[in-house]
Amino acid sequence: MEKEGRVRIPSGCAVAGIVNLQGEVFGAGDIIQSIACMHDRSNGLGGGFAGYGIYPELKDYYALHLFYQSPLAREQTEAFINQVFTVKDCGPIPIKKNPRITDVPGIWRYFALPDPARLEECSDTEEEYVMKCVMQINRNIPGAFVASGGKNMGAFKAVGYPEDVADFYRLEDYRGYLWMAHGRFPTNTPGWWGGAHPFTLLDWAVVHNGEISSYGANRRYLEMHGYHCGLQTDTEAITYLFDLLIRKHRLPVRVALGILAAPFWDEIEQMEESAKRTWKAIRAVYGSALLNGPFSIIIGSSHGMIAMNDRIKLRPLVAAEEGDYVYVASEESAIRAICPNPERVWAPRGGEPVFGLLKNKEVSIADSPVVARAV
């Protein structure tokens, strides 16, 4: 199998997301139907889903989803996990055979918390500790890959069409309050299990249609802040940028989005004096986090869902609202396939975020410093 970065395959993708703003859980049927409506946007070389709220019984534990390419990789990883975590529960992720999903790796999950003594020893926060452990597995154990590691969430991805991937992972058995999906048409890199979307880190999951031409600059910037970009893929960089800007730098979410898709200099010139100063400073400090190139992305977290385009809208994105639900997708038909007559349907402008943030107090972004300081 050729790994990322060894082969270039020129080519679009499909993205879709649904969130219930009250945090009420619903089955995966709708997201499967929505992404399946855009079947021809992908080519069978990658499909994946992320669900939030799917592990209510174990919601306080980090749910590590692992791919193993060999028994040795599992042996080494489990030895490491047992060293750095206290594992509450673990086992193979339930799958069912699907003739179109082949070369299946070992797929396991672990519900775990950082080992208290070790966490105490280092000066890291709990999240930082988990992030470093995840990066160590991905970097140092050949044949092991962490597909996701957040609390009460999980990524389910594979090489195949999204509807086959959903069938393979028995996704119909899960219920969540936020679902996002991706159908991959790989550009630049071959399709492999780890390279399918969503990409995740801690609580974040990102699906992406597009190509980030600033990848090199973004990667160098992230590496200065301790992130290891090992997958040679732009979506990984977007995920880490989000983690850096919001979790670590505690920036207001609108500022973080304005860094990734910054206002143009001529737009800044037209702003009033204080906004002009602010945005000039933001662009100066965070210039290396600007995402250049065409993209539409959906960012999932326990706070809810955010979707956004590049500044000049070189990739498609449509949004809709119906009752407590917010929908986004690459095509309007993918929304209408599951919600035939939404109250509002719109195409966001380039760089204009669509927010589907939870209203529920317990998990709302409103309780975090992120929004307390929002612009």
Next chain:
Amino acid sequence: MRVEVKLDAKGKGYRQLNSEVRQALEAGATQILLDGVNGHYYLGAGLRGNQRLVVNGTPGNDTACYLDGPEMVIYGNAQDGLGNTMNNGRVIVHGGAGDVLGYGMRGGELFIRDSIGYRGGIHMKEFKEKCPVIVIGKSAGSFLGEYMAGGRIVLLGLDSPEGQIIGRHCGSGMHGGCMYIRDTVDRDLLSPDIMNVPLSKSDEAFIRMCVSRYGEYFGLAVEQLPAGSFLKLVPRGNRPYARLYAGV
């Protein structure tokens, strides 16, 4: 003789639906009603003749691409790429349309009741008697008329509470054709590649004709239609990038 055929798109892939449309036309249908359309790509692709297709739902990307004669009436929103490289005929959309409307269009007419996405009329062109026309009822996204090489775009600007009926970079790279845009727009949104020139009598007659046909297609009375003035935007030159990569 009028022969009407009804087709239900539900549960069918776009290849099957398009092939059923072609078969019905070959068998002599003059009007086809398509129900339950949702995301089916390429509807009407390359069809020739003077038949009529009525689409209920949300047709997929590149609907009416290479259309060469028939009339399509869509009750719903069109997605991206409507009228891509269309050559002849007419599409009437009772709703809005997505990005790259009329991409490289070389003939025929698109009437859109509501708003459209980014890059409407990108690289449309004209040659001798072939002159494509796009009429948009409400507003348009950024890059309207980008790289436009010919044809006519008419933007009516109905119901636009925010005032701005176009986005940024309107007419960027435009080097042929003409846009008539209702004059409510901020001049900063216009590309330096284009300029506003006075309307001639024939321009005014053309706009009146488009407005009245828009009213007729979408059932609006004359008093609901714009009476205000229009900008006539034409390229400053036919080679906007002549000096972009030049030494000086």
